[in-house]
Amino acid sequence: MRNKALSEQVAIVTGGGTGIGRAFAVALAAAGTKVVIASRRAEVVDRTAAELNSVLGAEHVFSYGFDLLDAGQTPALVAWVLDRFGSIDLLINNSGLAIPESVVDITDGGWETVLETNVGGAMRLVRAVYPHMLSQDFGDVVNISSQAGKHGYADVPSYCASKFALLGFAESLRDDIRKRQANVRVFNFCPGLVDVDHVAENDVPRADAIHVSNMAKTLMYALSLDRDVTLEDISLYKK
Ligand SMILES: NC(=O)c1ccc[n+]([C@@H]2O[C@H](COP(=O)([O-])OP(=O)(O)OC[C@H]3O[C@@H](n4cnc5c(N)ncnc54)[C@H](OP(=O)(O)O)[C@@H]3O)[C@@H](O)[C@H]2O)c1
Secondary structure, three states: OOOOOHHHOEEEEEOOOOHHHHHHHHHHHHOOOEEEEEEOOHHHHHHHHHHHHHHHOOOOEEEEEOOOOOOOHHHHHHHHHHHHHOOOOEEEEOOOOOOOOOOOOOOHHHHHHHHHHHHHHHHHHHHHHHHHHHHHOOEEEEEEOOHHHOOOOOOOHHHHHHHHHHHHHHHHHHHHHHHHOOOEEEEEEEEOOEEOOOOOOOOOOOOOOEEOHHHHHHHHHHHHOOOOOOOOEEEEOOO
């Protein structure tokens, strides 16, 4: 089965300017991967890319302003990455949001925004990137679901529905991969609370949350497994 070192790979990390996505970008860029971080706030992804490249002393992180909710922007992002780097080996569907509306006061707009961002956005990216992974016979897709993709919570029903749906979509992608015997793996993260405010190496995370570095370490471990091995749903909780 074809393999490729991380130092030769090209990754897209949605929401890579902040929080968990940024921690993924740090770890991947340190391994030599070219990482495209993409989200709505261009100034945030620009700043993150500049900071990480300055620490590395090399240009490994590239920013791209992009809104998952604008359907046309996904093919444009994918075309830009392929044109510039020639490949997409790793797609990390990390962008996501929650709108706290209970089952009795949930709005159509809130529901639509959460579902479209958290699962519609991932679907559109997979739809655009997966054919390329099939044609190059190599790729990994990482989806950031949540503990809320396994359990329901009264304060965020739309978020729970979107994160369950993301896992369902990933199962269908896995089935497609199995049927084609393709060299593509799908990893889903289902974390409990991750502290995205205290992210420096020596910061102590909030008592109810894990340090974000655990997400990055787990990503790198999962990616290091043999090509015919997949860790399916990765649940990380504060013990
Ligand atoms: N932190 C936790 O406790 C936790 C636990 C379980 C799962 N998660 C999941 O982990 C992922 C990352 O969250 P985080 O905690 O790191 O929070 P975060 O820093 O708020 O990250 C969310 C990212 O999504 C991006 N985003 C939101 N809407 C977007 C859109 N329409 N188009 C493109 N990008 C968009 C945001 O960037 P822009 O605003 O610039 O667009 C932001 O960078 C999310 O999917 C979240 O649901 C988090």
